[in-house]
């Protein structure tokens with residue numbers, strides 16, 4: 297039976313008409329074909345419906361439409377590039393929610409090279425901002441697989457991580473100031489460009505990582521850094537898993553903490569990448585158990601980054617921590633090994649159904665985590681294929697699981713929840729987190745009940761209620777209902 301579309305109440309219809317009038321034809325989308333891709337999350341797990349999509353072009357427009365929606369009690373789902381891995385930007389299936397997509401707010405308002413800052417609007421595409429910073433001889437270091445389509449507002453709202461966290465921190469570490477519109481339409485202009493500002497509670501840190509549940513972020517002052525003038529990368533094969541932690545420690549020291557990335561990949565993932573992804577090439581003759589892609593940045597183009605890397609690898613080889621290494625000799629070869637790193641994600645998709653995790657543990661406990669999680673899932677399901685990889689320099693493992701070769705994908709999916717709980721239990725037992733960088737959204741909301749104390753959850757609910765007393769901002773995301781209310 298086809299569900300009937302939701303019919304807005306007269307009050308909602310009046311509010312939607314006022315919003316459309318305020319935004320004009322460029323600022324409103326309601327034809328089903330254009331809307332369709334914005335109603336499904338990037339993992340194709342959640343699909344929703346909506347009243348329409350508002351596309352404001354200015355902070356004042358965001359403020360006006362939120363004020364109208366607030367008065368009429370219309371629920372809002374803020375959306376950037378819709379690349380969330382946890383269903384955070386997808387409306388629910390009721391058809392009663394209004395999408396607000398920030399894509400038209402894409403101006404860089406100011407670059408202050410001497411202050412090492414850039415003031416940008418929320419809808420700027422991350423890659424465009426990296427390029428803009430580079431054209432001013434500066435680095436904006438946030439970098440992740442979805443950078444060609446995700447927006448800085450979405451990155452900040454979900455406190456994104458990515459491949460350079462080791463050296464520069466998460467998205468929340470890269471912000472000096474913020475502009476946000478509160479659910480009732482009030483604008484908070486906190487676009488300060490200060491590195492020292494010790495004046496009471498830090499509101500911006502509350503909004504960063506709030507996943508669209510407290511406000512709409514409309515602009516930010518981002519920190520910039522000296523542009524590395526050279527990058528020296530290597531793909532190395534480890535003697536064993538524990539060598540990852542030793543090599544990481546040594547690399548930080550040898551590079552004077554200029555290590556930018558340290559990505560762990562199981563050797564067979566490189567084979568899968570070569571088999572399934574066009575252009576990906578496994579550079580080793582043998583399938584090693586564990587490999588690491590590491591990269592050091594240098595602010596002088598004098599070969600010192602390369603020398604530090606070579607010295608490090610020579611020592612690591614002599615000490616028996618690594619058994620093989622590939623050092624790219626050109627920018628093209630360097631891009632190829634980074635392409636391989638990105639390709640292992642697609643390669644796993646082609647190997648059948650998966651269960652994914654984005655956990656973190658203290659860096660020193662990464663090998664224990666992988667060993668204990670492997671033992672736990674193999675005990676639950678012999679034949680399951682653990683596929684752990686990721687930003688191990690930050691203790692962040694994308695602990696993915698591929699279905700046993702002889703199991704139907706649908707059968708594997710029925711074990712998803714039990715597997716996830718088991719893996720999360722291992723991470724929590726090692727003082728870890730169930731979400732290192734993707735956030736909570738819809739997919740991990742109920743796990744919050746297991747990993748947060750009552751004090752923490754009650755404080756989060758109190759803050760949510762303070763900013764959003766009508767519960768209109770991204771309802772149902774991130775914060776679970778109180779324990780007594782679930783069931």
Ligand SMILES: Cc1cc2nc3c(=O)[nH]c(=O)nc-3n(C[C@H](O)[C@H](O)[C@H](O)COP(=O)(O)OP(=O)(O)OC[C@H]3O[C@@H](n4cnc5c(N)ncnc54)[C@H](O)[C@@H]3O)c2cc1C
Pocket residue numbers: 338373374375376377378379380381384385398418439440441442445446447448449450451452453454455456457458459507508509511512513514733734737770773
């Ligand atoms: C191939 C791929 C690789 C990825 N790699 C990484 C990675 O390495 N590290 C990582 O951290 N993530 C990664 N992600 C996840 C995702 O790209 C990031 O979470 C990204 O920061 C989301 O940005 P977005 O603009 O797409 O936001 P969306 O998906 O549109 O939204 C994300 C959340 O933020 C809210 N939101 C969006 N814009 C605003 C705003 N202006 N104000 C308030 N709330 C807002 C939404 O409601 C939602 O809750 C990856 C995703 C893909 C598809």
